[in-house]
Amino acid sequence: MNIFLTGATGLVGGELLVTLSRRSEINKIYCLIRSKTKEEATVRLQNVFDLHEDYFDKSKVVPVLGNLFDDDLTESLSKDAYLSEVDVIIHSAANTSFSRFNDDAVEKANIGGLTKILLWAKALPHLKTFLYIGTATIVGKDVKDRVIHEDESPNIDATHLVKYTYTKMKGELLIREHLQKEQILIARPSIIMGDSRPIIPRSPVILWAMATINHLRLIPVNEHAQLDIIPVNYAAEAIVKLLFAKRKYSVYHISSGEAGATTALKLSKTLEAYFDEMPPFNFIDKSLLNQVKHWTKGKLQPDSELYTYREYLDYWKESFPDKSKLRILFSGLDPYLDFMELGHVFDNTRLLEDVHIANSVPADIYIASSMSFVEKLDILEGAIDP
Numbered sequence: 085m086n087i088f089l090t091g092a093t094g095l096v097g098g099e100l101l102v103t104l105s106r107r108s109e110i111n112k113i114y115c116l117i118r119s120k121t122k123e124e125a126t127v128r129l130q131n132v133f134d135l136h137e138d139y140f141d142k143s144k145v146v147p148v149l150g151n152l153f154d155d156d157l158t159e160s161l162s163k164d165a166y167l168s169e170v171d172v173i174i175h176s177a178a179n180t181s182f183s184r185f186n187d188d189a190v191e192k193a194n195i196g197g198l199t200k201i202l203l204w205a206k207a208l209p210h211l212k213t214f215l216y217i218g219t220a221t222i223v224g225k226d227v228k229d230r231v232i233h234e235d236e237s238p239n240i241d242a243t244h245l246v247k248y249t250y251t252k253m254k255g256e257l258l259i260r261e262h263l264q265k266e267q268i269l270i271a272r273p274s275i276i277m278g279d280s281r282p283i284i285p286r287s288p289v290i291l292w293a294m295a296t297i298n299h300l301r302l303i304p305v306n307e308h309a310q311l312d313i314i315p316v317n318y319a320a321e322a323i324v325k326l327l328f329a330k331r332k333y334s335v336y337h338i339s340s341g342e343a344g345a346t347t348a349l350k351l352s353k354t355l356e357a358y359f360d361e362m363p364p365f366n367f368i369d370k371s372l373l374n375q376v377k378h379w380t381k382g383k384l385q386p387d388s389e390l391y392t393y394r395e396y397l398d399y400w401k402e403s404f405p406d407k408s409k410l411r412i413l414f415s416g417l418d419p420y421l422d423f424m425e426l427g428h429v430f431d432n433t434r435l436l437e438d439v440h441i442a443n444s445v446p447a448d449i450y451i452a453s454s455m456s457f458v459e460k461l462d463i464l465e466g467a468i469d470p
């Protein structure tokens with residue numbers, strides 16, 4: 085098997101790369117890396133392996149220079165004679181930003197970039213499988229508080245909280261337009277946060293949201309809404325096993341399902357046990373977020389409900405003497421709170437049936453081993469580009 089992998093320097097792609105590199109059935113893993121030189125790209129790949137002291141086999145893992153934004157990406161991949169032996173493509177690269185300031189870049193990478201990869205892929209002489217790393221959240225915001233099945237997406241009429249999920253939905257439709265049915269495999273992870281092993285997590289993404297929630301303590305979100313969260317090592321193991329499995333379907337949730345789901349309340353208990361000197365968590369209605377924003381601007385009406393929580397406002401004043409920082413944190417957190425409110429649980433029956441893997445451990449349990457890392461996260465830095 086000769087694989088072409090995009091997104092190898094990212095949270096999911098990095099873990100996929102390390103997991104794939106251990107499989108003896110794989111001959112080469114060509115990795116699309118956006119670097120100026122082969123040397124720089126090799127250093128970036130080395131960093132992926134070095135993080136957890138994994139072996140980087142340079143005869144097996146080969147960098148290919150390229151950017152999803154390159155106008156000539158399709159042509160440059162087609163011209164590379166080595167790549168004509170590729171029989172599996174794993175497309176994990178994406179712009180995953182929730183910020184509307186990045187909407188254009190999100191569309192350009194996730195739709196434009198994917199189109200360029202597909203135009204190259206469809207002309208490959210030996211392509212067996214195009215594995216697209218999608219996202220279960222493409223189901224949109226109309227569905228709430230229930231278990232969701234793979235067949236409910238992609239739904240062109242779904243409404244989206246952020247451009248990112250819309251582009252991932254469009255991506256699935258594009259793949260169906262360009263490739264043959266038997267070539268398509270879509271893995272839709274739910275929310276990926278941290279690692280369940282007691283090692284430094286591959287990326288602070290999503291953990292940032294939890295660390296921010298931990299600092300704020302008064303949180304406008306429904307603490308009982310179900311959260312489908314999995315660790316990155318589980319996601320990579322499931323996806324790689326899926327690639328080698330005898331499959332009955334072309335679309336699979338990579339998720340916690342009902343058995344492994346958690347809630348904000350359960351996560352808060354894990355956080356409280358470690359950060360026991362901080363105020364206890366208090367969850368309030370999401371509608372109060374606007375009052376929080378007004379308070380940070382010094383414009384909150386005196387009779388507002390938020391003043392019922394005066395001890396938290398005092399705590400915030402002490403922790404964030406510059407209220408504009410608090411405003412930045414809540415703006416960054418806002419889309420995460422919206423996703424948390426949806427109460428989505430993604431059915432994982434297909435995955436468990438076709439792949440020999442156990443249910444994922446609930447996030448409130450596995451995340452306990454990442455607390456010292458959560459403690460060190462710079463929450464303001466993460467808030468700039470959520």
Ligand SMILES: NC(=O)c1ccc[n+]([C@@H]2O[C@H](COP(=O)([O-])OP(=O)(O)OC[C@H]3O[C@@H](n4cnc5c(N)ncnc54)[C@H](OP(=O)(O)O)[C@@H]3O)[C@@H](O)[C@H]2O)c1
Binds near residue numbers: 150219276287290
């Ligand atoms: N994280 C989650 O919770 C989650 C959940 C469900 C699905 N997913 C899906 O999983 C996939 C990977 O996400 P992730 O969390 O690993 O994201 P990530 O950590 O942000 O990594 C994104 C990867 O894509 C690459 N990339 C971005 N723009 C590119 C461009 N213009 N040209 C070439 N490469 C580019 C990045 O390269 P650089 O290192 O050069 O920036 C990086 O390797 C995505 O398709 C996402 O939709 C993620």
